[in-house]
Amino acid sequence: MAIRVNGTEVDPPEDARVSLLDLLRERLQLTGTKVGCNQGACGACTVLLDGNRVLSCLTLAVQADGREVTTIEGLADGDGLHPLQAAFIEHDGFQCGYCTPGQICAASAMLREVTEGVPSYVTADLAEEHITLSREEIRERMSGNLCRCGAHNGIIDAILQVATEKAA
Ligand code: FES
Numbered sequence: 668m669a670i671r672v673n674g675t676e677v678d679p680p681e682d683a684r685v686s687l688l689d690l691l692r693e694r695l696q697l698t699g700t701k702v703g704c705n706q707g708a709c710g711a712c713t714v715l716l717d718g719n720r721v722l723s724c725l726t727l728a729v730q731a732d733g734r735e736v737t738t739i740e741g742l743a744d745g746d747g748l749h750p751l752q753a754a755f756i757e758h759d760g761f762q763c764g765y766c767t768p769g770q771i772c773a774a775s776a777m778l779r780e781v782t783e784g785v786p787s788y789v790t791a792d793l794a795e796e797h798i799t800l801s802r803e804e805i806r807e808r809m810s811g812n813l814c815r816c817g818a819h820n821g822i823i824d825a826i827l828q829v830a831t832e833k834a835a
């Protein structure tokens with residue numbers, strides 16, 4: 668089997684203890700994915716596994732065998748920025764930028780979760796088919812991604828803009 672990383676097949680590590688985060692950063696030099704806490708608390712290492720957000724520091728690389736991994740390097744469409752990347756720039760959704768790859772990967776999966784009707788802790792009506800993405804919803808759904816620079820207001824503005832454009 669092989670792991671598809673941003674469309675390219677790579678061999679899984681022989682050592683089953685290697686995390687997906689270490690495979691990406693240390694072996695494939697995809698350093699866009701960041702190491703924060705390395706224990707599942709900050710979200711800096713978030714990537715997409717078959718389109719779902721996962722914490723790569725808590726995911727073994729062998730768990731991605733036969734599956735598709737997308738990192739921040741693979742999110743853009745060719746040379747064009749992903750709409751979330753452009754919106755983060757427009758709304759000052761970052762300062763140092765360290766949390767940004769994880770924020771953007773998480774947000775891209777989160778927007779799909781919303782369109783699929785996945786409720787959050789603050790969704791009032793669990794049977795609601797079309798969830799309105801309020802600031803409160805975004806705060807809750809992005810609460811696993813911390814920003815030590817405190818850029819959360821810009822992050823929410825950026826995500827809200829992309830969600831509004833998608834809904835238009
Ligand atoms: S580095 Fe993975 S959650 Fe912090």
Ligand code: FES
Binds near residue numbers: 760762763764765817
């Ligand atoms: S922009 Fe610095 S940690 Fe978020």
